[in-house]
Amino acid sequence: AAARPRAAQAVAATPATPNKPMAAPVRAYVGLGANLGDSAATLREVLAELAATDGILAVTASPFYRTAPVDATGPDFVNAVAALDTTLAPLDLLDLLQALELRHGRERPYRNAPRTLDLDLLLHGDAAMAHERLILPHPRMQQRAFVLRPLRDLAPALTLAGRGLDAWLGDIADQPIERLD
Numbered sequence: 001a002a003a004r005p006r007a008a009q010a011v012a013a014t015p016a017t018p019n020k021p022m023a024a025p026v027r028a029y030v031g032l033g034a035n036l037g038d039s040a041a042t043l044r045e046v047l048a049e050l051a052a053t054d055g056i057l058a059v060t061a062s063p064f065y066r067t068a069p070v071d072a073t074g075p076d077f078v079n080a081v082a083a084l085d086t087t088l089a090p091l092d093l094l095d096l097l098q099a100l101e102l103r104h105g106r107e108r109p110y111r112n113a114p115r116t117l118d119l120d121l122l123l124h125g126d127a128a129m130a131h132e133r134l135i136l137p138h139p140r141m142q143q144r145a146f147v148l149r150p151l152r153d154l155a156p157a158l159t160l161a162g163r164g165l166d167a168w169l170g171d172i173a174d175q176p177i178e179r180l181d
Contacts, residue, residue, distance in 0.1 A: 030050075030120065030121055033077045033120075036074075036116045037105075042116060056085070058083075062153040064078050064080050066180055069114075079177075083154045090131075101119055120147075142168045145175035
């Protein structure tokens with residue numbers, strides 16, 4: 001049975017141990033996006049790679065969405081969110097995500113450049129951490145329809161900082177997002 005999503009709290013949640021393997025699996029959420037190459041194919045490949053990774057016990061993906069770049073230029077993005085049941089600690093999962101980005105040709109020539117793959121660790125159980133490499137919960141996810149809409153598909157009862165996803169989505173209703181078949 002899949003683990004039930006936990007509500008993310010503000011910074012008062014359980015402190016995470018960045019590299020200590022988890023004794024029991026936790027539910028983590030990862031934002032996926034791409035706007036160079038065959039973006040949908042890349043996201044499907046990455047989801048399969050995640051499912052085949054030691055320390056990841058289950059992967060469930062939201063539908064794919066098309067969105068315009070936020071604070072950037074370039075082609076539209078294909079975005080999704082994946083729910084992972086994992087025993088990987090937050091920084092170990094971050095390392096895995098960054099390795100997958102590199103494997104799929106991710107370059108970082110400048111901030112918010114178009115990309116072949118972007119993977120963001122959004123939530124890791126109910127962990128809260130402010131590490132030089134990772135802030136959990138992700139500090140800007142409430143500002144992005146391309147995160148909240150697919151996250152709502154996976155965890156409609158999830159709350160962030162005490163508010164439901166629909167309330168957050170209402171704040172950013174001007175961000176266009178289109179569900180793909």
